[in-house]
Amino acid sequence: MNTLANLRQLRVSHVVFTLVVAAILLYLIIPVLIVVPMSFSEARFLQFPPKEWSLRWYEAFFHSAEWMSAARVSLITAFATMVVSLPIGMAAAYAINASSLRIVRTLQIILLLPMMVPIILIAAGVFFVYARVGLISTMTGLIMAHIMLALPYVIIALLAGLRNFDMSQEMVARSLGMNRFRAFMAVTLPQIKPSLVSATLFAFITSLDETVVALFISGGDNQTLTKRMFTALRDEIDPTIAAISSLLIFASLLLVVIAGRSKGKAR
């Protein structure tokens, strides 16, 4: 009798626990899922579920010169950020991993500062400096700021790969006469490819997603997609945002799959 009661209690608590977990997961995933059907709604005002379906918000996005220009600025910035931050981050991650100098740990923390300093303060500071050197509303300024912001993510992703890699392999290649750079390119790099892929994704996403700094320093013809979206959301809710959001969700799904596959291959 007693065991039966115990068993029943265990089962009840199990069911309750499962329901709680399911509810929390719904809280996490519903906001992402809800945007997609909304983007196909005919209505001007927000409603869910939509009564009639249409592609008008996608048309509104692709036919608007302003949205298109913002998307172009964001993509160019993200691409440039990725291309520049990867080699710079790689060099730094290599040194952090290989060097036993005590100062390197301090320098590593300095390189992680962009993750620690509140983003609003970075935005205000960069804005202040850019205003004095004339980099406000320029692509150069935007890309430089995004490289700085992406660096810690790139370094962290690459360090994870380097720490699991046996550096003596590179030593062997060097002792056989390759110079350090060639040994790195031929021996080390191919073997840390999964972390290279995630570093690339992180750099791209960090830039594409970055809003606060862009809000302060991008402007005119060089406004990012995020800045335009933020302004649109603050002023009045334009359903075009739902279409853009769906496209972004699709893009991030794609990236999750790519990241997952590169990790899967590594195993």
Next chain:
Amino acid sequence: MSNAYLAHQSDSPERQPPQTSAAALAREERKEDTTMLLLLLPALIMVGLLLILPMCWLAVQSVQTEDGFSLANYIRIFQEGIYWETFALTFKISFLVTVLSILLGFPIAYAASRAQGFWANLILVCVIIPFWTSVLVRSYAWLVLLQRKGLVNQTLMDLGIIDQPLNLMHNTTGTVIGTLHVMLPFMVLPLYSVMKKIPQDLLQASESLGAKPFYTFRRVFLPMAAPGVMAGSILVFVICLGFFITPELLGGGRTILVSMLVQRNVELYHAWGAASAVGLVLLAVVFLIFWGINKFIPIERILGAR
């Protein structure tokens, strides 16, 4: 060339006196150190020019007035109600969100770490997809869900739980709901990685020694998961302190946080001194937290760099 190098390496101990070899080694080591520092240089220049220099500039700005050096901007933070009330509210909301993210994050991390195959993946996907989705997109979704005639109010009314729609956004409730949604993955992911490493054997050993499940959970599982809770909490709390986008959009200008105080002082009033002082106080708090926690968990670990 490669052979010559090897030959030189293997011959040197016999042919050269040990002193020279030691000197050569030291020289080699110095060269290695220089190379390493040079490799770090480009990244350091970027962070130095675009982060440290601006911060120093803001610091100068915060103590400079027309009549020279003055701490007026800092004194105002403690004297004027609006300033310290904003700080107090920011701390309150950050604390609330941190506690809620432990309460909601722990069960899903636990479930994911104990589940197998498909179910574990399903839970992780539900955490990772929002994590990778733009914060703007998620804020937009919450604006839709939480409005007066939104899905949340409609569902609650259909279920007969409420008679009148609740005000769920453009207030603190909206800010907390939206912010928590952004922060939850930051709690779940470190928790999951810690829990995943807790060996099942230990829990079984405890139970085979006669401990009840809850006792095992409390005395074996919880202490081992504690570092994950700590890392996640610090991360969530610190990000919350400076969070801007979601509170600005869902708070509707009514729930003013420190980040908004900085933004408004810069963009609306061009009050650089005030903005800098407020921002730097926030920065000092963040650094104090990191410095304090560094003794227990290295910062690199919390940020995922270890």
